[in-house]
Amino acid sequence: MYSTNGNNIPRIGFYICHCGHNIASIVDVVEVQKYAATLPGVTVSRDYKYMCSDPGQELIQQDIKEHNLNRIVVASCSPLLHEHTFRLAAEKAGLNPYYFHMVNVRENVSWVHDNKEQATEKAKDLARAAIKRVFFHKPLEKKTVQIKPDVLIVGGGIAGIHSALTIANAGKHVYLVEREPTIGGHMAMFDKTFPTLDCAACILTPKMSAVKSHPNITLWTYSEVEKIDGFVGNYKATIKRKPRYVNEELCVGCLDCIEACIYKEAKYPDEFNLGLSKRKPIYIPFPQATPQVVLFDPETCIDFKSHRCKKTCIEACERNAIDLKQTAKFEEIEVGTVIISTGFKTYDPKLSPQYGYGKLPNVYTSLEIERLVNASGPTAGEVVTRDGKKPESVGIIHCVGSRDEKSNKWCSRVCCMYSLKLAHLIKEHTGAEVYNFYIDMRTPGKGYEEFYDKFMNEGVHFIRGRVAEVTDWALVPEEENKLTIRVEDTLIGVVRRIPVDMVVLSVGLEPREDASEIRRMFNISCSSEGFFLERHPKLAPVNTFTDGIFIAGACQGPKDIPDTVAQAGAAAEALSLISAGKIELEPNTAQVIEKYCSGCKSCIPLCPYTAISFKEDIKKAYINEALCKGCGTCVAACPSGSITQNMFEDEQIFSEIEGLLKFAGIELEEKEVEHA
Amino acid sequence: MRYLYYPGCSLKCTGRSYEESLLAVLKALKIDFVELNDWNCCGATAYMAVDESKAFAIASRNLALAEEQFKNEKEIHIIAPCSACYMVLLKTQNYLAHNAGEMKKIQSALKESGLSYEGKVKIRHPLDVLVNDFGLKEITKAVKHHLKGIKVASYYGCQTVRPLATFDDAREPVSMDELVRAIGAEPVDWPLKTRCCGASLTGIIEQVGLPLSYIILHEAAKRRADVVITACPLCQFNLECYQTEINKNYQNDLRIGVIYFSQLLGLALGISPKELGMQRLFVKPEGVYKAVKGGETVYV
Numbered sequence: 010m011y012s013t014n015g016n017n018i019p020r021i022g023f024y025i026c027h028c029g030h031n032i033a034s035i036v037d038v039v040e041v042q043k044y045a046a047t048l049p050g051v052t053v054s055r056d057y058k059y060m061c062s063d064p065g066q067e068l069i070q071q072d073i074k075e076h077n078l079n080r081i082v083v084a085s086c087s088p089l090l091h092e093h094t095f096r097l098a099a100e101k102a103g104l105n106p107y108y109f110h111m112v113n114v115r116e117n118v119s120w121v122h123d124n125k126e127q128a129t130e131k132a133k134d135l136a137r138a139a140i141k142r143v144f145f146h147k148p149l150e151k152k153t154v155q156i157k158p159d160v161l162i163v164g165g166g167i168a169g170i171h172s173a174l175t176i177a178n179a180g181k182h183v184y185l186v187e188r189e190p191t192i193g194g195h196m197a198m199f200d201k202t203f204p205t206l207d208c209a210a211c212i213l214t215p216k217m218s219a220v221k222s223h224p225n226i227t228l229w230t231y232s233e234v235e236k237i238d239g240f241v242g243n244y245k246a247t248i249k250r251k252p253r254y255v256n257e258e259l260c261v262g263c264l265d266c267i268e269a270c271i272y273k274e275a276k277y278p279d280e281f282n283l284g285l286s287k288r289k290p291i292y293i294p295f296p297q298a299t300p301q302v303v304l305f306d307p308e309t310c311i312d313f314k315s316h317r318c319k320k321t322c323i324e325a326c327e328r329n330a331i332d333l334k335q336t337a338k339f340e341e342i343e344v345g346t347v348i349i350s351t352g353f354k355t356y357d358p359k360l361s362p363q364y365g366y367g368k369l370p371n372v373y374t375s376l377e378i379e380r381l382v383n384a385s386g387p388t389a390g391e392v393v394t395r396d397g398k399k400p401e402s403v404g405i406i407h408c409v410g411s412r413d414e415k416s417n418k419w420c421s422r423v424c425c426m427y428s429l430k431l432a433h434l435i436k437e438h439t440g441a442e443v444y445n446f447y448i449d450m451r452t453p454g455k456g457y458e459e460f461y462d463k464f465m466n467e468g469v470h471f472i473r474g475r476v477a478e479v480t481d482w483a484l485v486p487e488e489e490n491k492l493t494i495r496v497e498d499t500l501i502g503v504v505r506r507i508p509v510d511m512v513v514l515s516v517g518l519e520p521r522e523d524a525s526e527i528r529r530m531f532n533i534s535c536s537s538e539g540f541f542l543e544r545h546p547k548l549a550p551v552n553t554f555t556d557g558i559f560i561a562g563a564c565q566g567p568k569d570i571p572d573t574v575a576q577a578g579a580a581a582e583a584l585s586l587i588s589a590g591k592i593e594l595e596p597n598t599a600q601v602i603e604k605y606c607s608g609c610k611s612c613i614p615l616c617p618y619t620a621i622s623f624k625e626d627i628k629k630a631y632i633n634e635a636l637c638k639g640c641g642t643c644v645a646a647c648p649s650g651s652i653t654q655n656m657f658e659d660e661q662i663f664s665e666i667e668g669l670l671k672f673a674g675i676e677l678e679e680k681e682v683e684h685a
Numbered sequence: 686m687r688y689l690y691y692p693g694c695s696l697k698c699t700g701r702s703y704e705e706s707l708l709a710v711l712k713a714l715k716i717d718f719v720e721l722n723d724w725n726c727c728g729a730t731a732y733m734a735v736d737e738s739k740a741f742a743i744a745s746r747n748l749a750l751a752e753e754q755f756k757n758e759k760e761i762h763i764i765a766p767c768s769a770c771y772m773v774l775l776k777t778q779n780y781l782a783h784n785a786g787e788m789k790k791i792q793s794a795l796k797e798s799g800l801s802y803e804g805k806v807k808i809r810h811p812l813d814v815l816v817n818d819f820g821l822k823e824i825t826k827a828v829k830h831h832l833k834g835i836k837v838a839s840y841y842g843c844q845t846v847r848p849l850a851t852f853d854d855a856r857e858p859v860s861m862d863e864l865v866r867a868i869g870a871e872p873v874d875w876p877l878k879t880r881c882c883g884a885s886l887t888g889i890i891e892q893v894g895l896p897l898s899y900i901i902l903h904e905a906a907k908r909r910a911d912v913v914i915t916a917c918p919l920c921q922f923n924l925e926c927y928q929t930e931i932n933k934n935y936q937n938d939l940r941i942g943v944i945y946f947s948q949l950l951g952l953a954l955g956i957s958p959k960e961l962g963m964q965r966l967f968v969k970p971e972g973v974y975k976a977v978k979g980g981e982t983v984y985v
Binding site for chain 1: 854856857874875876877900904907
């Protein structure tokens with residue numbers, strides 16, 4: 010009925026941990042220990058101050074050897090913390106680690122109860138359930154799978170770039186896939202970076218060209234991951250490379266074609282400059298775009314619309330790089346791990362209509378101002394309003410789409426700092442009076458508070474209060490033809506009306522609109538606001554709940570550049586996995602008992618890990634153990650009961666329940682333990 | 686669908702023309718309704734500030750009466766045109782839904798008069814009913830006089846869309862503008878749609894209330910509005926009846942019609958100004974009258 014490790018009779022060692030005072034102050038551990046000793050099968054029962062300590066583990070190992078134990082139960086903390094520790098201890102003493110079972114009497118008992126007597130009873134019940142369960146434990150073997158050495162990185166902003174270079178420099182091959190025609194992400198759009206005020210392009214572009222020229226990096230821009238299957242160490246991805254209508258191998262970025270375009274004037278909104286300038290149907294996103302390859306916009310190119318263009322661009326291209334018949338290409342790759350660094354999007358301030366964005370022309374987003382102050386931006390770095398005037402006063406409104414119950418509740422972490430930076434740059438460029446409207450100034454970072462101090466001394470005004478509205482109606486003559494910011498100044502306790510020429514909305518950071526599609530494709534989780542969820546907020550910040558898939562940068566939550574680059578250490582995690590060459594998988598997987606499977610396929614769509622397939626030749630379901638995460642959904646759903654799961658077999662669970670039922674006052678007839 | 690109609694006190698006295706025009710419009714559009722039997726004052730905002738429990742009790746009596754009167758109907762929709770009534774009923778419903786203790790108290794009070802309240806009533810603003818239930822396309826079809834060339838400033842006041850209404854945006858409401866477009870007129874783009882008119886302060890502390898009304902009228906006139914439309918009896922009263930007083934205080938020659946949205950809609954539907962209670966106005970909206978051409982409009 011139950012199997013043992015060479016020993017027919019279960020000889021159980023039971024251990025209860027004091028965890029200092031954590032458990033022992035509420036649970037009478039000695040009483041539990043004494044009680045466990047009376048239960049059938051228990052050979053040794055002990056309590057100890059710290060079971061997870063080296064002496065605690067040695068205690069178990071010694072008992073295994075001396076008392077010939079073949080089952081171990083430890084009642085202590087959560088299995089998430091120390092299951093691995095105790096399994097390893099049992100294994101070192103020669104016992105199959107899966108003969109071990111853990112009872113959580115800390116999180117589930119002592120930390121949540123205050124009645125000592127009842128808590129002790131509950132601990133006894135849980136112990137009894139576990140002791141009954143281990144009778145039926147079986148020895149299991151871990152599976153080992155080989156890991157493919159290549160890495161796929163999705164998203165070529167600073168997080169993706171940094172990860173790619175780290176891995177490539179370690180000698181491993183990287184596929185960097187970027188949706189836009191160039192890498193660089195949001196950072197390429199910024200003018201300067203806080204708190205050092207060094208130019209974003211100056212520190213980013215060398216890294217961009219390093220990516221392009223690195224022998225270990227395959228860079229696919231204007232491309233998207235179409236499909237991904239597989240499991241840790243063995244992912245197969247299909248990458249769609251959208252047509253640029255220009256041969257990437259041939260184009261050298263001379264830009265003669267753009268000059269030659271039949272449109273003499275650029276007339277379409279330029280995406281990179283957020284529509285603040287115009288581009289032609291053939292264009293390059295920005296001067297340092299990587300790769301230096303032009304692309305066509307078929308929506309606006311005459312030849313795509315009417316086929317009646319003189320095609321002056323083709324004539325101008327000496328290298329014959331233009332190919333208007335180009336179609337999407339699909340690349341199939343095999344990788345061991347994936348890093349997702351898809352970044353963020355900024356809040357759409359039209360959703361906060363009180364600030365007038367989209368309606369009042371001189372209300373800008375902070376990202377638009379980044380382009381305006383940039384020397385290579387639409388106005389060559391001159392800060393002017395839409396009617397071409399130099400502003401004499403500028404208001405910067407913080408927390409637009411952040412810390413707001415009506416939009417996003419979270420703090421976007423970067424806005425206080427970039428608002429300070431923009432205040433400084435606007436003042437430097439125009440000499441205008443600059444007002445910052447803030448709720449709280451949040452400047453916790455190395456050199457950040459000093460940065461704040463510096464600009465307060467520079468004469469930037471700080472007004473504490475959430476702005477009520479930006480409006481164009483004038484109460485007094487000074488407000489005519491201005492934008493008036495109405496705000497309660499909470500430090501002096503009055504409502505103020507401040508007329509300005511230009512308003513900057515410091516928009517917050519949000520998950521990208523298709524984050525949930527990415528989430529589904531890569532089978533990872535999102536937290537409630539939609540950013541990708543890390544496995545542990547402190548100790549596994551770049552891991553996800555899917556092995557081999559890592560996250561880096563602002564796709565996990567709002568982050569500034571230093572934090573993003575630090576998080577691109579996801580690369581290190583990916584590397585450590587690849588370098589191991591192989592990985593051991595937990596054996597808590599499910600299997601189909603083929604002789605009972607009716608081939609109804611009801612389990613297949615239920616599996617969240619797409620681990621189940623159908624063997625057409627024998628008409629039976631098949632579970633890929635490398636993909637199975639042991640969630641048990643299929644086991645519960647199978648109508649014929651033909652799926653079992655290691656460590657969760659019926660007899661294991663039922664005997665555990667029997668142990669627990671005693672707690673509810675139900676005493677089942679003690680089953681005769683078969684000492685076969 | 687049949688609606689219950691809850692007039693509230695204002696629509697029977699100072700806001701009489703609101704009732705007259707709204708009911709005329711509902712009839713013209715064949716929207717079926719019946720007045721709530723034995724309704725009482727909603728308590729307005731004043732009672733709410735004095736004794737919340739009692740305020741909730743009197744407001745909820747109306748909701749309980751609605752459930753009683755429409756107990757055989759599939760859905761109970763009650764139209765509350767006065768923005769104070771609308772807001773107080775919504776607030777009461779919302780509060781009772783989230784406070785079991787208060788709900789218990791209110792239930793026992795209602796029980797004394799043989800009533801009970803289950804929370805089934807849907808509280809609707811007439812704008813919501815017209816724009817979302819009846820539909821703008823249908824309204825356009827029913828229009829007899831397209832009010833071409835008329836510039837209309839839609840004014841909601843504080844309580845129509847705030848804080849609990851769900852049929853329009855609380856900061857940038859648009860339903861009245863859509864209605865204005867549907868009858869061929871042109872909405873004025875202006876930022877003071879939900880700014881306070883001074884409310885009851887105009888009657889109590891004039892020096893606080895009057896400037897607030899002035900700001901609204903001044904801006905509407907500056908943006909060349911021919912008429913201001915509103916959905917609140919108190920706003921209409923403050924903005925229209927105090928214009929002489931405002932002119933005296935601010936040396937201005939403001940003269941702008943302030944009418945109910947239902948009056949403007951009624952004119953477009955071909956209803957006579959008299960049936961819409963427009964003879965009660967102090968400031969005649971001349972521009973609007975001029976635009977109503979060709980119909981059997983009786984000028985008042």
